[in-house]
Amino acid sequence: MGRKILLENSDIPNIKSFDVFRAHGGYVSVEKALKTMAPDEIIEEVKKSGLRGRGGAAFPTGLKWTFLDRKSNKPRYLVCNGDESEPGTFKDRYLMEKLPHLLIEGMICSSFALGVNTAYIYIRGEFKYLLGILNQAINEAYKNGFLGKNILGTNFSLDMYVHPGAGAYICGEETALLESLEGKRGNPRIKPPFPAVVGLYDCPTVVNNVETLANVGYIVNFGGDAYASIGLGKSTGTKLISACGKINNPGVYEIELGMSVEDFIYKEEFCGGIKDNLELKAVVPGGSSVPIVPKKIILFTASGEKRLMTYESLAEGGFESGTMLGSGGFIVYDQNACIVRNTWNFSRFYHHESCGQCSPCREGTGWMEKILWRIEHGFGNMKDIDLLVSIADKIEGNTICPLGDAAAWPVASAIRHFREDFIFHVQYPEIIKNIKHGALYKYENQD
Amino acid sequence: MSGQKINHILHQKQNIPICFSETTLQKVHKIIAHYPEGKQKSALLPLLHIAQEELGGYLNADVMDYIADLLKIQSIEVYEVATFYSQYYLDPVGKYVIEVCRTGPCAICGGEDIQDYLEEKLQIKDGETTADGLFTLKTVECLGACGYAPVMQINTEFYEHLTPAKIDTILEDLRLNATNDKHLDTTWAEKYS
Amino acid sequence: MLKLTIDHQTIEVAEGTTILQAARKIGGSVVPPAMCWYSKLEGSGGKCRTCLVKVSEGSAKDPRPLPKLVASCRTPVIDGMVVQNKTSPEVLEARKAIVEFLLINHPLDCPVCDQAGECDLQDLSYDNGKVSCRYQESRREFDVIDIGNLIKLHMNRCILCYRCVYVADQISGKRIHGILYRGDVSEISTYIKNSIDHNFSGNVIDVCPVGALTDKTFRFKNRVWFLKPMTAHRDCPTCSGKVIAWMRGSEIYRITGRKDEFGEVEEFICNECRFEKKNINDWIVEGPTTLKRHSVISQNHYKEIKTPSVINPLEEKMETQTNDE
Numbered sequence: 001m002g003r004k005i006l007l008e009n010s011d012i013p014n015i016k017s018f019d020v021f022r023a024h025g026g027y028v029s030v031e032k033a034l035k036t037m038a039p040d041e042i043i044e045e046v047k048k049s050g051l052r053g054r055g056g057a058a059f060p061t062g063l064k065w066t067f068l069d070r071k072s073n074k075p076r077y078l079v080c081n082g083d084e085s086e087p088g089t090f091k092d093r094y095l096m097e098k099l100p101h102l103l104i105e106g107m108i109c110s111s112f113a114l115g116v117n118t119a120y121i122y123i124r125g126e127f128k129y130l131l132g133i134l135n136q137a138i139n140e141a142y143k144n145g146f147l148g149k150n151i152l153g154t155n156f157s158l159d160m161y162v163h164p165g166a167g168a169y170i171c172g173e174e175t176a177l178l179e180s181l182e183g184k185r186g187n188p189r190i191k192p193p194f195p196a197v198v199g200l201y202d203c204p205t206v207v208n209n210v211e212t213l214a215n216v217g218y219i220v221n222f223g224g225d226a227y228a229s230i231g232l233g234k235s236t237g238t239k240l241i242s243a244c245g246k247i248n249n250p251g252v253y254e255i256e257l258g259m260s261v262e263d264f265i266y267k268e269e270f271c272g273g274i275k276d277n278l279e280l281k282a283v284v285p286g287g288s289s290v291p292i293v294p295k296k297i298i299l300f301t302a303s304g305e306k307r308l309m310t311y312e313s314l315a316e317g318g319f320e321s322g323t324m325l326g327s328g329g330f331i332v333y334d335q336n337a338c339i340v341r342n343t344w345n346f347s348r349f350y351h352h353e354s355c356g357q358c359s360p361c362r363e364g365t366g367w368m369e370k371i372l373w374r375i376e377h378g379f380g381n382m383k384d385i386d387l388l389v390s391i392a393d394k395i396e397g398n399t400i401c402p403l404g405d406a407a408a409w410p411v412a413s414a415i416r417h418f419r420e421d422f423i424f425h426v427q428y429p430e431i432i433k434n435i436k437h438g439a440l441y442k443y444e445n446q447d
Numbered sequence: 448m449s450g451q452k453i454n455h456i457l458h459q460k461q462n463i464p465i466c467f468s469e470t471t472l473q474k475v476h477k478i479i480a481h482y483p484e485g486k487q488k489s490a491l492l493p494l495l496h497i498a499q500e501e502l503g504g505y506l507n508a509d510v511m512d513y514i515a516d517l518l519k520i521q522s523i524e525v526y527e528v529a530t531f532y533s534q535y536y537l538d539p540v541g542k543y544v545i546e547v548c549r550t551g552p553c554a555i556c557g558g559e560d561i562q563d564y565l566e567e568k569l570q571i572k573d574g575e576t577t578a579d580g581l582f583t584l585k586t587v588e589c590l591g592a593c594g595y596a597p598v599m600q601i602n603t604e605f606y607e608h609l610t611p612a613k614i615d616t617i618l619e620d621l622r623l624n625a626t627n628d629k630h631l632d633t634t635w636a637e638k639y640s
Numbered sequence: 641m642l643k644l645t646i647d648h649q650t651i652e653v654a655e656g657t658t659i660l661q662a663a664r665k666i667g668g669s670v671v672p673p674a675m676c677w678y679s680k681l682e683g684s685g686g687k688c689r690t691c692l693v694k695v696s697e698g699s700a701k702d703p704r705p706l707p708k709l710v711a712s713c714r715t716p717v718i719d720g721m722v723v724q725n726k727t728s729p730e731v732l733e734a735r736k737a738i739v740e741f742l743l744i745n746h747p748l749d750c751p752v753c754d755q756a757g758e759c760d761l762q763d764l765s766y767d768n769g770k771v772s773c774r775y776q777e778s779r780r781e782f783d784v785i786d787i788g789n790l791i792k793l794h795m796n797r798c799i800l801c802y803r804c805v806y807v808a809d810q811i812s813g814k815r816i817h818g819i820l821y822r823g824d825v826s827e828i829s830t831y832i833k834n835s836i837d838h839n840f841s842g843n844v845i846d847v848c849p850v851g852a853l854t855d856k857t858f859r860f861k862n863r864v865w866f867l868k869p870m871t872a873h874r875d876c877p878t879c880s881g882k883v884i885a886w887m888r889g890s891e892i893y894r895i896t897g898r899k900d901e902f903g904e905v906e907e908f909i910c911n912e913c914r915f916e917k918k919n920i921n922d923w924i925v926e927g928p929t930t931l932k933r934h935s936v937i938s939q940n941h942y943k944e945i946k947t948p949s950v951i952n953p954l955e956e957k958m959e960t961q962t963n964d965e
Binding site: 089349 | 481483486496524552554587594595
């Protein structure tokens with residue numbers, strides 16, 4: 001336990017630069033792939049590795065690659081999804097900031113495997129600083145012959161560009177991202193057709209998360225089996241977990257999938273326990289979209305076994321008594337956290353980020369936010385609680401893209417597991433109105 | 448709660464001639480070349496960033512029409528995009544735009560208090576600009592820096608682990624800095640080199 | 641040919657046909673309602689979600705059901721597919737929910753809306769809506785604007801079907817209006833003061849499923865159900881000149897395109913025909929039109945409804961106590 005694939009070298013000074021990165025074994029996979037492997041062999045290795053999409057959906061990467069339309073004569077594209085916007089998730093920016101060449105290396109191998117000659121890295125506009133870092137790394141890769149025409153003397157050519165977004169969570173959805181990359185509004189497309197057939201500029205396209213692509217170099221170097229031997233069961237490899245909230249050591253951790261959630265929260269080398277020695281109340285383990293669960297559920301499954309940091313273990317029990325690993329945005333709440341306020345907050349987020357294209361999401365997210373605002377501010381009534389559950393249920397599954405589900409799940413799960421908090425808000429509006437949230441009262445005391 | 452009267456006014460064009468500088472134009476053409484022939488519309492998002500930064504701090508209809516001409520697309524296509532993305536400002540803003548994250552992880556770590564503190568300190572509300580034209584305050588949703596909460600961005604530069612004392616220093620530095628015309632960070636155009 | 645079964649009725653359709661198109665071929669109650677899809681507008685559909693159906697068998701090869709309801713307007717038929725529309729309680733429940741979503745911010749100003757009587761949203765609510773409203777928040781409001789001197793835009797009523805945007809892109813050349821902003825404050829607008837000025841721009845009125853885009857030359861002139869729709873034509877240099885003239889006595893109140901049984905115009909007509917030719921002498925009137933749609937206007941008779949016609953103010957309270965959804 002505890003092997004690292006991605007962040008192994010992240011603390012080496014100046015690993016951001018090509019020379020240092022190369023000196024530590026960087027770009028070896030590109031040489032191996034281009035000179036000794038056939039594209040299909042790489043795809044085969046990725047399939048064997050069991051690597052799953054690290055953006056949140058956890059779809060098997062190798063399988064996604066096989067869907068790419070190879071019969072059409074159109075150019076194919078690889079697009080790296082760096083539109084990391086899911087509240088609680090900040091792993092991709094860490095990876096791109098610390099190890100830009102690791103991503104580029106993975107993208108070159110992937111492009112070679114997929115027969116792609118143009119690749120784009122889409123970063124969210126708020127990550128303007130990454131644009132400079134990535135562009136510099138790309139320039140270095142060009143200069144050293146790892147990008148451009150006839151890479152390493154082979155007949156494989158690849159151009160790579162960075163494309164900034166401009167502030168829209170929805171562009172993390174792959175088809176909205178493609179629309180945005182085409183210079184349009186970030187409206188998700190109606191599927192089918194899927195990007196593998198009709199993607200960027202109507203050409204076959206693969207869209208993968210930053211972390212997913214960064215893993216490809218390792219898989220090429222050491223083989224799919226080696227990758228699959230790390231982790232547990234179908235949750236192979238490592239995962240970047242970005243931990244935040246009321247913990248002692250917030251930050252990005254690379255964990256081998258399979259460690260226990262309890263260890264992750266309480267061990268000193270990870271979250272280091274709850275801040276100020278308070279009691280753990282709830283955890284959102286995979287970014288704001290996944291169900292929020294209370295302490296007893298995040299630490300133990302319904303059958304009483306220790307909950308593990310794997311896709312399967314976290315999901316065990318379905319939404320009744322489980323949640324999801326999602327993007328790995330691990331948000332921890334202490335005993336003082338107000339779940340209602342947090343639910344309203346997330347709901348406002350999804351309301352703000354809904355593209356407005358399809359009716360359930362456009363109207364439903366706003367409706368939920370308004371009701372939650374009322375409950376949180378002492379204007380709720382008992383009927384509102386079930387109304388929220390009903391609205392969430394009506395949005396879920398009926399929208400064009402998963403944003404509808406993402407907006408519905410936090411609300412439904414908060415009420416499922418913390419209904420008494422909502423009831424309290426309705427029953428004691430006067431108490432609720434006088435609660436001070438956050439930390440400002442502490443600042444007041446300091447003066 | 449947000450008011451329900453939605454006031455999207457119809458804008459008026461000034462018809463002032465607008466143009467990027469020669470060096471920026473060179474960058475612009477380089478960016479357009481990142482995308483296949485005929486797909487120059489793809490450059491719209493980066494170009495709007497550059498335009499906002501270099502042509503007055505916000506996107507008015509004249510600036511947007513200029514970008515439409517550059518990319519040979521219809522003006523409405525630019526308006527549609529500019530109004531969709533939250534980083535584009537459609538109204539004048541101050542020299543420094545302070546964007547405070549208020550989403551979940553920041554909120555539980557005091558993000559809302561940071562907003563309150565800034566409102567009190569600058570004597571402006573969310574969306575307003577100080578009388579001296581120096582600061583505009585906005586709340587934004589998740590900036591993707593949750594582990595360093597509470598966070599804010601000033602002209603897309605990150606400021607993390609905020610406390611009132613830290614904010615005092617930051618604002619003081621910016622006030623002193625305001626007289627010289629230097630950007631906080633390298634410009635969008637400079638990041639393409 | 642591909643075989644599709646929808647609500648127990650089977651039909652063979654060509655490759656590329658969508659479930660909705662196939663259902664329209666069968667006709668009758670198997671046809672899901674469509675508020676945003678328009679057969680003559682490429683790229684339309686998928687947005688309103690009223691046409692969601694259940695695919696209970698994916699295909700002959702793989703008969704597993706699809707996990708989610710699908711938008712029938714944009715889902716192509718696969719051979720051996722079995723679809724449930726009216727026969728699926730899940731679909732009816734979802735449709736009810738969609739109607740509720742579409743109505744929560746709709747002003748319900750039908751008494752002063754020119755579209756009343758031929759409004760797709762009215763029909764949809766009539767067929768799938770709930771009697772009571774669970775929405776107690778304030779409704780969003782936009783100002784009413786003119787987009788040109790011929791068309792009025794009531795954004796409050798808009799359901800963001802995007803049809804008018806596709807018309808501008810595909811029928812009337814240069815587009816000057818579009819969808820601005822995002823989420824539930826997005827709107828149809830021109831952003832700058834501008835007027836839609838194109839020979840075929842009036843068609844946005846015909847494709848609008850609600851009263852968001854209305855004909856200024858007809859505004860408040862008459863209720864549509866008091867007018868007699870007459871099939872008429874003229875020799876028009878720009879369009880086919882095949883229209884419906886909405887008349888009272890010998891006076892023409894408005895001109896629209898001819899619509900098929902699904903409410904879609906058969907041929908787009910030009911602005912000259914629509915807005916300028918209001919004199920009976922401009923047209924060769926062929927005779928009265930039978931409207932094939934089921935809308936209020938085409939019924940012209942009242943049906944006996946089973947629920948009590950007198951509203952009991954206590955009823956809803958009694959209902960919610962026993963049947964709290």
